[in-house]
Amino acid sequence: MVPRYARPQMTALWEPEARFRIWFEIEAHATEALGDLGVVPQSAAKALWDWWATNPAIDVPAIDAIEAVTKHDVIAFLTWVAEQVGDEARFMHQGMTSSDVLDTCLAVQLSRAADILIEDLDKLLEVIRRRAFEHKLTPTIGRSHGIHAEPVTFGLKMAEAYAEFSRCKARLIAARAEVATCAVSGAVGTFANIDPRVEEHVAAKLGLAIEPVSTQVIPRDRHAMFFATLGVIASSIERLAVEVRHLQRTEVLEAEEYFSPGQKGSSAMPHKRNPVLTENLTGLARMVRSYAMPAMENVALWHERDISHSSVERYIGPDATITLDFALGRLTGVIDKLLVYPERMMKNLDKMGGLVHSQRVLLALTQAGVSREDSYRYVQRNAMKVWESDGQLSLMELLKADPEVSAALTAKQIEEKFDLGYHFRQVDTIFQRVFGEA
Numbered sequence: 307m308v309p310r311y312a313r314p315q316m317t318a319l320w321e322p323e324a325r326f327r328i329w330f331e332i333e334a335h336a337t338e339a340l341g342d343l344g345v346v347p348q349s350a351a352k353a354l355w356d357w358w359a360t361n362p363a364i365d366v367p368a369i370d371a372i373e374a375v376t377k378h379d380v381i382a383f384l385t386w387v388a389e390q391v392g393d394e395a396r397f398m399h400q401g402m403t404s405s406d407v408l409d410t411c412l413a414v415q416l417s418r419a420a421d422i423l424i425e426d427l428d429k430l431l432e433v434i435r436r437r438a439f440e441h442k443l444t445p446t447i448g449r450s451h452g453i454h455a456e457p458v459t460f461g462l463k464m465a466e467a468y469a470e471f472s473r474c475k476a477r478l479i480a481a482r483a484e485v486a487t488c489a490v491s492g493a494v495g496t497f498a499n500i501d502p503r504v505e506e507h508v509a510a511k512l513g514l515a516i517e518p519v520s521t522q523v524i525p526r527d528r529h530a531m532f533f534a535t536l537g538v539i540a541s542s543i544e545r546l547a548v549e550v551r552h553l554q555r556t557e558v559l560e561a562e563e564y565f566s567p568g569q570k571g572s573s574a575m576p577h578k579r580n581p582v583l584t585e586n587l588t589g590l591a592r593m594v595r596s597y598a599m600p601a602m603e604n605v606a607l608w609h610e611r612d613i614s615h616s617s618v619e620r621y622i623g624p625d626a627t628i629t630l631d632f633a634l635g636r637l638t639g640v641i642d643k644l645l646v647y648p649e650r651m652m653k654n655l656d657k658m659g660g661l662v663h664s665q666r667v668l669l670a671l672t673q674a675g676v677s678r679e680d681s682y683r684y685v686q687r688n689a690m691k692v693w694e695s696d697g698q699l700s701l702m703e704l705l706k707a708d709p710e711v712s713a714a715l716t717a718k719q720i721e722e723k724f725d726l727g728y729h730f731r732q733v734d735t736i737f738q739r740v741f742g743e744a
Contacts, residue, residue, distance in 0.1 A: 307628050311590060316422050316631040319415055320624035323364040328411045329383055332508060333398045334358065336406075336490055339507035340500075346397035353394035354387075362390065380404040401500030405611060406490045409524040412623060413486050413514055416532060419627035420482035423539075426634035427475045431468060433642045435741065438464035442733060445726060446560060446651035447662065452552075456662050457655060457729040460561075460646060465740045467546050467641075474539045481535040485528045488512060489520035494610040522611035526604040529619070533601035536626050540594035543633050547584035547591070550640065554581045560651045564643035583640050590633045597622040655726075659692040660701040666723040667705060667715075674714040684711050 307317065318324060334354040341348035365386065373382035381404075388395035399407075442461035447454050488509035492500045502516075509516045517524050554562040563583050565571075571578030601622060604615035655662065664685050671681035688704040688711075705711045705720050712720075 307624050311632045312628045313632055313635060316419060316628050317624075319418055319422070320628065322366045322369075325411060325415070326364045326366070326369065326383060328414050329380070329407050330354075330358065330387065331512065332407050332410050332490075333384075333387070333402075335508045335511045336402060336500075336504050337398055337400070339504040340397070340400055342507075343501055343503065345501070346400055347394075350394045350397035353391055354398070357391045378404075380407055401492050401498075401504075402490060403493045403522060405523045406492065408616075409520075410488045410490065410508065410512070410514070412529075412619060413488060413524065414512055415623060416529075416627070417482055417486040417514070419623075419631075420478055420485075420532075422631055423536075423627065423634065424475060424478055424482070426631055426638070427471055427478065427539075430634055430638045430641070431471055431475070433638050434464050434468045434471065437461075437641055437644065437646075438468055438737075438741075441646060441648075442737065443730060444646070444648045444651065445655055445730070446648075447655045454655075454658055454662055456665065457726055459730060459733060460648075460651065462733065462736060463549065464641075465737060467542075469740050470542050470545070471539075474542050477535045477538060481532045483515075485532040486514050487517040487524055487528065488514040489517040489524045491517070491520045491522075494522045495520040521609075523607065523615075526601070526607065526615055529615075530598075530602045530605050533622060533626055534598045536630050537595040537598035540591040540630060540633065543637050544588050544591035546637065547587035547640075550584045550644065551581045551588070554579075554584075558650075558654065559647065560654060561644055561646045563640055564645060583636055587633055587637055587640075590629055590636075594626055594630050594633070597626040658697040659695070659699050660724055661689055661692055661697075663724045664689050664701065666728070667701075667711075667720065670719065670723055671711065671714050676714050680710075684708060 307320070334351060337346060337354060338351035340346045341351045369379075369382050369386045372385050373379050376382050376385070384395075384399055387398065438461045440461070441464065442459060444460040445457055446460045446463070448456050448458035488505060489495070490500065490505035490508050491497050491502070497505075505516055508514075550561060550563065552558065553560045562579065563581050565579045570576075571580045571582075600618045604618055607615060668678075668681050668685050671684060672678050676684070685705070688708055689701060691704060692699045692701045702720060702724050705715075706717050
């Protein structure tokens with residue numbers, strides 16, 4: 307985790323003290339269930355919860371010191387708790403194995419991290435929606451291969467992003483449900499030394515589902531799907547960030563990141579206003595995606611378990627969620643304060659002498675009885691003249707002067723095909739599909 311790209315709420319979730327507190331809850335709830343089943347005295351769970359009610363600080367250095375000797379983190383934790391609670395603590399961890407604690411804790415952390423990320427997505431969606439309606443009918447040029455294609459609106463660009471991040475949210479909700487599973491099944495997952503009802507109790511208390519069959523660990527395909535979903539969300543972040551970066555290029559300058567008073571763009575060139583935030587988002591997206599691959603490689607563990615996944619998850623659990631949380635917050639700020647220049651959009655749209663209307667003329671010629679091949683040829687030969695003139699010539703005027711075109715279409719009919727508003731007739735329909743309202 308890099309502090310520069312971290313926010314407190316998500317970071318706190320992965321602190322050692324937070325992890326140990328979840329471990330305690332797992333152990334105490336399990337002891338409570340064992341007491342109800344008559345396996346251990348009910349006084350054992352009471353002793354644990356009475357100690358917990360005092361809300362003691364978790365002495366992380368003390369636990370680490372014990373682990374330095376035991377070389378086992380869960381045993382070190384249990385030893386430290388026993389020192390605090392006393393004799394009744396000996397009934398903790400009855401019939402359990404370390405993975406019951408570690409895997410269930412990770413499920414709690416990932417589900418809570420997902421809740422934070424879902425909130426992040428809600429905030430981002432709210433901002434994108436506002437900008438979409440603000441620029442619903444702001445004309446701009448659509449580009450394919452980076453080349454002028456046909457007119458769109460900036461609101462449609464935002465609507466497209468809204469739909470994409472809505473899908474991201476739905477995927478994350480599904481991934482959260484899949485990873486939020488509890489395993490308290492003992493060594494190799496057979497429940498030989500612990501009743502399945504203990505697992506059910508712990509799962510209910512922690513808001514998790516039970517793992518149907520856990521070997522000795524929760525199957526890692528669940529985690530692979532979770533981190534893959536984070537990677538997809540990161541890719542969507544990058545896609546919108548790249549759009550902003552392209553729009554901020556000097557030759558385009560249709561939109562740009564907010565440039566605050568006193569901000570500096572370059573140590574050498576005082577005129578620079580660089581898209582540093584969206585460039586940073588591109589880099590962060592690469593990092594989040596990189597965590598998906600080791601999560602997938604974790605799926606293939608030996609037999610009922612090994613711990614080759616453990617070191618991986620100590621990295622990717624905190625790093626992926628912390629980085630994505632930061633990136634979603636940064637993107638929300640970028641879109642919220644994005645500077646949009648409608649006049650420049652219109653200037654760019656008009657730059658190439660009306661070439662963006664070529665398809666309408668092509669279709670009109672076919673409807674007037676000209677073959678598609680000839681229609682394409684008539685329009686293209688005039689369009690290339692405009693292209694080679696760098697937009698100094700007018701496609702409309704060239705078409706009017708073309709005898710083969712004018713034989714099929716009147717001057718008025720040609721002029722009608724250069725109506726910008728024609729391209730926006732279905733904007734309301736698209737907004738209805740995306741936002742559910744006109």
